[in-house]
C-alpha cells in the first residue's frame with residue numbers, strides 16, 4: 047500500500063483483500079475484529095451525491111469508532127484531531143480510513159457517482175456526536 051501516511055491521532059488505513067477469479071467482478075470482504083479493529087454493529091452508506099459542492103460529516107465522536115470507504119468514484123476526506131489536519135484522497139474501494147474517537151472529519155469534493163460505505167462500532171447515538179467545532183477543540187484540549 048503506497049498511501050499517504052496518516053499523521054492525525056486515532057486513525058489509520060484498513061486494507062481489504064480483493065478476490066479476483068476467472069469470473070467478472072472483484073469481491074472484497076470485511077469482517078469485524080479481523081479486518082476492522084472492532085465488532086461491527088452498524089453499516090450505512092451515502093449515495094446520490096449530485097452536487098460537487100456538497101460537504102458531509104463536519105463532526106467528531108466521543109467514543110464511536112468507524113471505518114470509511116469510497117466504494118465507487120472518489121472524494122476527499124479531511125481529518126482534524128485538534129492539533130494536526132490532513133486531506134486524504136479516497137478512491138480505492140478496498141482501502142478504508144479509520145475514524146477513531148475525537149477526530150473531526152469532513153467529506154467533500156465528491157466525483158462521479160461517489161458511494162461512501164461506513165462501518166461503525168455502535169448503534170446511532172446522537173449524544174456521542176460533537177457537532178460544534180469550537181466545542182470539539184475544547185473537548186480534545188486543543189492548544190489552537
Ligand code: TYD
Nearest residue numbers: 088089090092101102103104105169170171
Ligand atoms: P450525519 O451523521 O450528520 O450525516 P453525515 O455525517 O453523513 O453528513 O447524519 C445525518 C442525519 O441522519 C442525522 O439527522 C442523524 C441521522 N442518522 C441516523 O439516524 N442514523 C445513522 O446511523 C446516521 C449515520 C445518521
